[in-house]
Amino acid sequence: MSDVHSRVSADELSTFIACAFESVGVPESDAKIVSKIMTEIDLLGGSGHGVFRLPQYIRRIKAGGMNVTPDIQLEHETNSTAVVHGDNCIGHLAVKRATDVAIEKAEKMGVAWAGVKMGNHAGTASVYARMALPNDMIGIYSAVGSANHLPPWGGLEMLLSTNPIAIGVPAMDEPPVVLDMATTVAAYGKVKTAAQRGEEMPVGWMVDNQGQPLTDPKRSNEGFLIPVGEYKGYGMALVLGLLAGTLNGAAMGHDVIDFNADDESLTNTGQFICMISLKAFGDVDEFKRQVDDLARSLRASPTLPGFDQVRLPGESSQGKHDDFSKNGIPVHPELTKALDVLAQDLGITSLF
Amino acid sequence: MTESAESIPRFDPDVLRAFISRIFVAAGIPQDDADLVAELMTRSDLEGSDTHGIFRLKMYVGAVLAGKTSKIPNIHIERESGNTAVVHGDDGLGHLAMNFATKLVIKKAKENGMSWIGIKHGNHAGPASLWAKMLLEHDMIGIYSAVAGVNHVAPWGGTDLLLGTNPIAFAVPGLEEPAIVLDMATTVSSAGKIQVKAQRGESMPEGWMIGNDGQPLTDSSRMNEGSVLPIGGPKGYGLALMIGLLAGTLNGAAFGKDVDAFTDPGKNAPNTGQFIAAISIEAFGDVEGFKRQVDDVIRSIKASPLMPGFDEIRLPGEQSNRRNLYRVENGIPIHDKLKAVLNGLADDLKVEGL
Numbered sequence: 001m002s003d004v005h006s007r008v009s010a011d012e013l014s015t016f017i018a019c020a021f022e023s024v025g026v027p028e029s030d031a032k033i034v035s036k037i038m039t040e041i042d043l044l045g046g047s048g049h050g051v052f053r054l055p056q057y058i059r060r061i062k063a064g065g066m067n068v069t070p071d072i073q074l075e076h077e078t079n080s081t082a083v084v085h086g087d088n089c090i091g092h093l094a095v096k097r098a099t100d101v102a103i104e105k106a107e108k109m110g111v112a113w114a115g116v117k118m119g120n121h122a123g124t125a126s127v128y129a130r131m132a133l134p135n136d137m138i139g140i141y142s143a144v145g146s147a148n149h150l151p152p153w154g155g156l157e158m159l160l161s162t163n164p165i166a167i168g169v170p171a172m173d174e175p176p177v178v179l180d181m182a183t184t185v186a187a188y189g190k191v192k193t194a195a196q197r198g199e200e201m202p203v204g205w206m207v208d209n210q211g212q213p214l215t216d217p218k219r220s221n222e223g224f225l226i227p228v229g230e231y232k233g234y235g236m237a238l239v240l241g242l243l244a245g246t247l248n249g250a251a252m253g254h255d256v257i258d259f260n261a262d263d264e265s266l267t268n269t270g271q272f273i274c275m276i277s278l279k280a281f282g283d284v285d286e287f288k289r290q291v292d293d294l295a296r297s298l299r300a301s302p303t304l305p306g307f308d309q310v311r312l313p314g315e316s317s318q319g320k321h322d323d324f325s326k327n328g329i330p331v332h333p334e335l336t337k338a339l340d341v342l343a344q345d346l347g348i349t350s351l352f
Numbered sequence: 353m354t355e356s357a358e359s360i361p362r363f364d365p366d367v368l369r370a371f372i373s374r375i376f377v378a379a380g381i382p383q384d385d386a387d388l389v390a391e392l393m394t395r396s397d398l399e400g401s402d403t404h405g406i407f408r409l410k411m412y413v414g415a416v417l418a419g420k421t422s423k424i425p426n427i428h429i430e431r432e433s434g435n436t437a438v439v440h441g442d443d444g445l446g447h448l449a450m451n452f453a454t455k456l457v458i459k460k461a462k463e464n465g466m467s468w469i470g471i472k473h474g475n476h477a478g479p480a481s482l483w484a485k486m487l488l489e490h491d492m493i494g495i496y497s498a499v500a501g502v503n504h505v506a507p508w509g510g511t512d513l514l515l516g517t518n519p520i521a522f523a524v525p526g527l528e529e530p531a532i533v534l535d536m537a538t539t540v541s542s543a544g545k546i547q548v549k550a551q552r553g554e555s556m557p558e559g560w561m562i563g564n565d566g567q568p569l570t571d572s573s574r575m576n577e578g579s580v581l582p583i584g585g586p587k588g589y590g591l592a593l594m595i596g597l598l599a600g601t602l603n604g605a606a607f608g609k610d611v612d613a614f615t616d617p618g619k620n621a622p623n624t625g626q627f628i629a630a631i632s633i634e635a636f637g638d639v640e641g642f643k644r645q646v647d648d649v650i651r652s653i654k655a656s657p658l659m660p661g662f663d664e665i666r667l668p669g670e671q672s673n674r675r676n677l678y679r680v681e682n683g684i685p686i687h688d689k690l691k692a693v694l695n696g697l698a699d700d701l702k703v704e705g706l
Contacts (some may be wrong), residue, residue, distance in 0.1 A: 059381040078465030080435045081635040111468040113627075115636060140597070155656030155665045167594045177597065179590040211659045228584025234533040235668040239522040240655075244530070245494070247636050247644045253649045263542030280433040281470055281602050288600045294608045298593075301510030309508040313590040 006336055006352055007328030014039040016339075016351045017054060023340055023346040024061045025068040026090070035125060036094045042329045045320035046124035046180075048189050052335055053121065055092060056260070057341050063263035066090055066120055072097055075117070079107040080122040083248050084116045088266055091122030095271050099131050099139075104274040106137055110280030115248035121146045123261055125166030126180035128316065132168050133176050136278045138169040143271040144245040145260035149188065150223055153234035156209055159253050162187070162225065163240040168314070172276070174287035174295040178314030184225040184239040191220045245270035336349055361691070361705065362683030368406055369394045369693070370705050375409060378701035379416045380423040381445070381636030389447045397684045401479035403544035407690060408476065410697050412445060420621050421445060427452045430472070435464040438603050439471045443621035450626060457630045461492055465635035469605030469688060471626040476501055480521035481535035481672065487523060487630045488531050491526060491639050494523040498626040499600040502609050504543045506579035508589035511564045514608050517543055517580060518595040523669075525633075527643035529650040533669030538592040539580045546575050573621050574626035602623035 009014075010212070017035035022028060042050035060066045070089035074082050082101045086094030098114035103113035122128070125141050132139025145161025152159060162182040167175045194201050195217035206214040206223045214223040219310060229235025245252030250270025257267045278284045288345040301310050324330070343350035363584070369390045376381035376386035389412075397405035414419040425444025429437050437456055441449025462495040477483070480496050487494030500516025507514060513630045517537040541560040549556055551570035563578040582588025593620040600607030605625020612622050633639045650667055658665065679685075688695075695705035 006412050011639065041629045044532075046414055076636055078632075078635045079463075080467075081631075083636055107531055108434060108682060109431030109464060111466065113466045130651065138602070150655045151659070152656055152665045154427035154662035156659055159653055159656060167598075169594065169597050177593065179583070179594050181587045181590060185584050185587075205658075209659065211661050222636035228587050229536070229540055231668075232668075235536060238649075238668065239524065239534050240530065242524050242646065242649065243631075244524075245632070246642065246649065247493070247631070249637055250643075254652050276436075276468060276598075276602070277433075278602070280431070280436040281438055282431060287601065294597070294601065296611050296703075297512075298507045299511070299516055301507055301511055301512035301514060304506075304511060304562070304564070307509035310507045313593065 005318065007331055008331050008351055009328050010039050010043055010325060012351065013042060013051060013329055015052060016343075016348075018314075020054060020058060020342065020346055020350045021090070023348050024058055026061070028070065030090070030093055030150045032152035034090050037123060038220060039329075041123045041127050043321045043324045044124070044127065044317040046127070046317075047332075049124040051331070051339065053123070055338055057121075058342060058346070059089075059301075060120075065264045065266075066263075072103065080105050080112045082114045084118035084119075085117055088118055088120065091269060091271075092118035094119040095122040095128055098271070099128050099273050099275075101139065102273050103131070103135050104276035106277045107135070111274065111276045113272060113274045115250075117248040117250040117268060118266075119271060120267055120268045121251070124180060124273060125164040126168065126178050126314070127170035127181070129166035130176070132176060132275055133170045135275075136142045136170060136284050138170070138276040138278065139166075140274040141166045141271065141312065142240045142244045143251060143268060144241050144256060146256075146267065147261075148149045148256050148258070149225055150184065150227060150234070150237055153227065153231040153277075157183065158224070160234070160237045160241060161256060161293075163237045163244065164212060165236075165240055168289055169291060171258075171291040171295060172285065174292045175312075175315055175318040176289060176297065177312050180313070181228075183240070184227050184235070185226060188220075188225065190314055191225075192219050195220065198248070201207060203341070211234065244272045271322070358422050360685035363589050364683050365394050365398055365680070367706070368397065368684060368686075371698075372409060374703045375413060375697060375699055375701060376416075379413045379519055381416065385445065387586070388451060389445050392451070392482060394684070396478045396482055397674050398679045399479070399481070399672045400679070401481070401672070402550075403480040403542075406684075406686070406694070408478075413697060413701075415475070416445075420439055422451065422621075426531065429456070429586070435460045435467045436556055437469050439469055441471055441474035441593075442626075443475065443623075445472050446477030446624060447602060449474040450477040450483055450628070453626070453628055454483055457488050457628050458492070461487075461630035461632045462490070464627065466631045468627060468629040470605075471600070472603040472605040473620065473621065474605070474626055476624060477626060479535060480519040481523065481533050481669070483628055484521035484523035484530070484535070485533055485699045488525045490630075491525065491552075491633050493525075493631040493633065495629040495631075496626065497595045497599045498522045499596050499605060499607050499611065499624060500537075500543075501624060502543065505539060505578040505582060505589070505591045507593075508586040513579060515589070516595060516611065517590045518592045520591075520600065522596055524646060525643055525644040526650055527640065528560065529647045530667075530673045530685070531669060532646065532650065532667055533672065535672075538588045538595065541580065541582060546572055548581070550575055560583060569584060597625045603627065615621045623658075655703055677688070
């Protein structure tokens with residue numbers, strides 16, 4: 001891997017991202033917040049959602065599709081809830097604000113829930129759920145995905161997104177348990193990789209518009225991703241969309257703009273974050289010890305043929321974070337090229 | 353299969369309610385509690401949760417008579433903050449602790465915008481949707497989850513049965529359209545469905561279970577020789593794990609290797625954990641506006657062109673809603689086998705049968 005990927009330190013990457021944003025008019029303090037979160041996403045191995053998205057974000061800002069000087073406000077507020085109006089800001093800013101508000105309220109009340117409206121794509125789900133961990137909280141995050149890839153189960157019209165959900169739970173000596181999943185069996189990224197490699201997809205990833213298994217990844221635009229558990233995953237995508245979108249007055253269903261194809265239209269992306277303070281439910285250390293126990297008992301399970309170990313959600317991300325913090329974040333050669341082009345366009349120092 | 357095509361004897365809900373109540377009273381449960389649990393169990397049957405209503409009566413009563421379930425529990429708040437609480441169910445009937453927790457979650461969500469209540473030392477409390485739906489009439493979104501009473505699921509890639517099919521339910525109100533009520537196990541099939549297949553001598557489709565050899569397990573009589581498969585493989589495993597942490601570990605309830613099979617007599621009380629969360633819609637904006645948007649989403653989904661092989665698109669909760677309408681009118685179907693079990697129970701307790 002290391003011979004094809006260049007590695008960059010987290011600090012270098014973060015500085016580069018911040019420079020790029022500042023060069024298109026984003027205030028320094030905002031550029032810093034966003035670049036820190038995007039770098040954290042790359043450190044955790046969420047490679048399709050970190051710096052990979054930078055050219056797209058910059059393109060949208062230049063096209064006037066994202067507001068660089070937003071007035072982010074709390075539109076509704078109670079003891080334990082808030083709706084953050086993002087004013088079409090860079091998505092990370094509104095979600096970070098919602099996360100801070102939720103942590104503050106959960107500290108006082110026990111649990112808090114903050115929704116976002118008028119936001120934008122904000123990176124991976126787990127990066128926000130993980131913000132709970134240093135506060136001795138459990139974090140739950142979901143978002144309306146930035147393009148509809150999913151028809152309702154039994155239908156043909158793409159009315160839903162693969163709305164992701166992330167849940168982060170702190171442990172004591174073990175790594176935190178952090179689930180981050182889309183509501184489909186396979187992500188589009190995996191389909192694209194299979195196409196690149198000329199491999200067949202397993203039955204169960206996609207169906208064609210006749211409802212038959214689709215296994216040729218080159219024909220992926222003729223079919224649909226299959227939700228986890230079929231109608232169950234459809235139900236989850238729907239409910240998460242209502243919670244992350246509709247409840248906050250954000251787009252959901254046919255209102256969702258394809259963020260990848262359209263740089264200009266207002267997306268009104270919605271997200272929510274829920275924070276649960278451990279101390280409201282019992283002794284914090286005792287809880288974390290229990291999580292350790294559970295993690296160890298799962299890992300100690302005998303394995304099925306073909307598996308070398310039982311993993312816990314978030315374990316491989318944590319491993320990457322440890323590796324990349326020490327040895328640098330690998331950047332794919334194609335991405336390096338794209339970032340070089342971006343740096344030239346913006347007149348900033350290139351990453352390598 | 354449409355319900356009207358079934359030729360199973362049907363019973364008036366009032367008759368079932370009275371029957372369940374007199375069984376509980378004969379087993380030593382106070383009249384008010386017996387009436388409440390009977391009402392909730394009958395509601396589960398009306399809504400089509402056939403394996404979570406009166407079907408469970410014998411098991412519940414067995415646990416009461418064995419002293420595993422407390423007849424007069426001291427259900428109380430063990431810990432409380434502004435909008436959270438841990439309710440200690442004192443090993444009483446599961447519905448009683450959940451009923452207590454649901455009242456509390458409604459009160460706290462009204463005052464604070466949202467609330468989250470965990471339960472410890474509870475028991476099996478019927479279908480997940482029963483509780484999530486209770487928040488609808490308060491203009492709240494309900495979320496409920498529970499640690500399943502038996503571990504049928506191995507962690508992804510492993511063979512130790514350390515997890516349950518841990519269900520989760522969400523209820524979201526519409527305005528003119530029926531509420532969206534998702535109630536799902538985190539496994540492809542519920543354990544109950546497999547037990548029904550085993551009883552009928554039918555095989556399972558591939559994808560429901562996996563044997564310890566890693567091969568598909570389709571012989572339903574060999575259910576205890578493998579793991580029930582989670583939805584989406586590692587994803588469903590992750591969900592079952594997270595639900596267990598939230599509904600179990602967080603509240604000091606059993607999860608993982610501590611989960612005792614509550615169907616197994618002679619063991620201690622299972623210390624079942626649940627949680628219920630309520631989100632008050634008015635904290636987020638105009639309630640009617642929200643419900644209208646939900647209607648819009650429902651209608652646009654219903655209007656989608658169909659995939660070949662489907663005759664309609666269903667919303668989560670639609671089927672149980674239809675069942676309920678039909679059963680209120682025509683009664684609740686009770687198989688003869690189940691009826692015999694129930695009447696046997698009545699004989700044992702010396703009360704009038706069904």
